[in-house]
Amino acid sequence: MIETSGLSKYYTFGSGGRITALNDVSITISGGEFVSIVGPSGSGKSTLLNIIGCLDQPSTGDIYLDNARLDYGNAASLVQLRRHTIGFVFQAFNLISSMNAMENVAYPMYFNRVPKPQREKRSLELLESMGLGERALHLPSELSGGEQQRVAIARALVNNPRIILADEPTGNIDSKNGKKIIELMKQVNRDQGITFLVVTHDMKMAENASRVIKMVDGEIVD
Amino acid sequence: MLIEDFSMAFRQLRMKKARTFLILLGISIGVAAVVGVASLGEGIRVNAVEEIQRSHDLTLIEVSPGLSSGNLVLITEAKVDAIKDYGVAVSPYVSDAYVTTNKTYFEVIGISQDYLDVKGLEIDTGAVFEDGTRQMVLGSDIGEKFEKIEGAGIGDVIEAQYRSYGEDGRSVDKDTNFGLVGVLKPTGTDADDRVFIDINTALELDEKDVYDGITVKVDRSDQATAARAAIERLGLSCYSAQDEIDSVNKIMNGVTLVLAFFSGISLIVGGLMIINTMVVSVYERTREIGIAKATGASEFDVIRMFLSECIIIGIVGGILGDVLGILFSLMIDGVGKPILVAKLGISNFEHLTAINIEILVAGFLVSLIISVISGIYPAWRAAKLDPVRALRQL
Incomplete structure (x- = not known):
């Protein structure tokens, strides 16, 4: 489903210096897998995630989604992937503070040109399935960290993606709620067959994964 | 979709009430100056033409x-x-x-x-x-x-x-x-x-x-x-007397255009205010733009988000400007007419200024066009934001 081949990412500076964030990363992830990427900070986990999520471009190497090579020169096709195939969950939740929970969940459907009544219906269903039905009209500032992350997961699911990319999803949440979030993601992975690629430094989370990829200094280590 | 774009934009503007009010004031004062001055030119033209019609038989x-x-x-x-x-x-x-x-x-x-x-x-x-x-x-x-x-x-x-x-x-x-x-x-x-x-x-x-x-x-x-x-x-x-009317129209249209152009310079200030405020707004909403892009917004979607706000500013600024312009025009009439009567003894006119639909439509369009043009650069900047960096911003 996801295949990276020789993926590298460098950052060059005006002074001629160069930082290697990713070095020759080649991984293959099958559909329906729940994969954890672990490693110390600065090991290139998030960079890998952002590149797979079409938010960033590799310096060299290719990514294949369903055997089709991603064309980074074609912005429209990347937008389509972000709209229909990929969902994001962030460490800092990244909810829009002026929108209530339901509006935040519905937000990606807005760019998919889904009519408002359908958007509201779908987001309410998702929030209810996550036990947040009664919090639908609350602003993010009125929700706990765990609740905010569940809203963010609902948002990631709203367009029925096939891949969810999560960057430290439990990083800003206490361990009890973090566990709930992991359970929720596992459940979605099991029930809906959505592929999860989760960046974490939380070993408990990693233990729940069907596969763990370890990274150090931009490289994959076994 | 379009209506929703505007309702989202309206919401954004409402959240920053004071700032929106100041931009609107800036734009509408500019429009009012143009409308007021144009109404003075139009008033002089109408009076001149009426004078010709009174003293000449147009048949x-x-x-x-x-x-x-x-x-x-x-x-x-x-x-x-x-x-x-x-x-x-x-x-x-x-x-x-x-x-x-x-x-x-x-x-x-x-x-x-x-x-x-x-x-x-x-x-x-x-x-x-x-x-x-x-x-x-x-x-x-x-x-x-x-x-x-x-x-x-x-x-x-x-x-x-x-x-x-x-x-x-x-x-x-x-x-x-x-x-x-x-x-x-x-x-x-x-x-x-x-x-x-x-x-x-x-x-x-x-x-x-x-x-x-x-x-x-x-x-x-x-x-x-x-x-x-x-x-x-x-x-x-x-x-025929129409010749005189034609030449009065020609001269006064030119004069009005020049006057309106110079009074319209204040609109440039209004436009700069919009650019400034929108650039600040892009900076403040960097994270939101990152979220939008990560969840499927195209560059065009982001441009549309910001331009919708500018269109609303242009529409509301245009309407407010027209209303203020009418008041400005009434003020010129109220103050200027007694002066003309007292100092020059000219009294064979009813009003010193005249407002017609063309002036109001022009005032409205100028506001809309300036607002949209001013929004292009900030919107472009927002659209070009790197989503990874935008999301990293706290």
Whole structure:
């Protein structure tokens, strides 16, 4: 489903210096897998995630989604992937503070040109399935960290993606709620067959994964 | 979709009430300045045109000999007949200068009786001349002059000379005399300075076989343009009050445009305010833009988000500006009119300013266009934000 081949990412500076964030990363992830990427900070986990999520471009190497090579020169096709195939969950939740929970969940459907009544219906269903039905009209500032992350997961699911990319999803949440979030993601992975690629430094989370990829200094280590 | 774009944009603007209010104020003051100044120009134009319409009969066309491919086209009897179809009254005349023995110069117009009706001239004292005689009727001003200088009143005979030029270029003076039979009511036009006699007498005295001009009256003023065009096709020249109205319109439109342009400079300030505020807004919403892009917004979606806000600012600013502009215009009228009346004694106008729908629509469009243009750069900046960096910003 996801295949990276020789993926590298460098950052060059005006002074001629160069930082290697990713070095020759080649991984293959099958559909329906729940994969954890672990490693110390600065090991290139998030960079890998952002590149797979079409938010960033590799310096060299290719990514294949369903055997089709991603064309980074074609912005429209990347937008389509972000709209229909990929969902994001962030460490800092990244909810829009002026929108209530339901509006935040519905937000990606807005760019998919889904009519408002359908958007509201779908987001309410998702929030209810996550036990947040009664919090639908609350602003993010009125929700706990765990609740905010569940809203963010609902948002990631709203367009029925096939891949969810999560960057430290439990990083800003206490361990009890973090566990709930992991359970929720596992459940979605099991029930809906959505592929999860989760960046974490939380070993408990990693233990729940069907596969763990370890990274150090931009490289994959076994 | 479009309605939702605007409702989202409206929400954004409402969240920053004070800032939005200040931008709107900036734009609408600019629009108000343009509308107010344009209304002053329009007011002056309207007053000038109304003045022309008051003092001129717009159903009258004055026809004079014309030039057609270098040849003089004279007003012959045939031309008069040809023109008869174009007006309800077609009255030819001849015109010449005479001088009395006391050296009072006067212009004699040889006319047929219907000319008086066409021109709306009425007898004040005495009677109209009889056809085929050397009787004359005086305009009110020349009547007074004759009374003072010549001591002549109704019933008197006035000796006068008509000066023509022979083939050798020498002047030939011919003596003649006219019997004063009537004086006209004052009209405020140049008819007050003229002397009217029977046209056949005039042709005979002046030894002419063509006319110097024709006064054509059409039924309604809106027929004048067509009639005029038809007469001009015969090779003759025409003049009507519409010529003056046209030139007033031309001058005042130019003046208004220049004035509005300079007062519109304040709109540039309004535009810069929008650019500044929107750039700040892009900076503040960097994270939100990152979220939007990560969840599927294209660059165009982001541009649309910001431009929708600018369109709302443009629409509301335009409407507010028009309202303020109307108030500004009323203020100019309220303050300026008494000054004109007191200092210059000009009082034959109702309002100093005039507002029409074109001015308001122009004010509105200027606001909309400036707002959208000002939004392009910030929107472009937002669209080009790198989502990874945008999301990293806390």
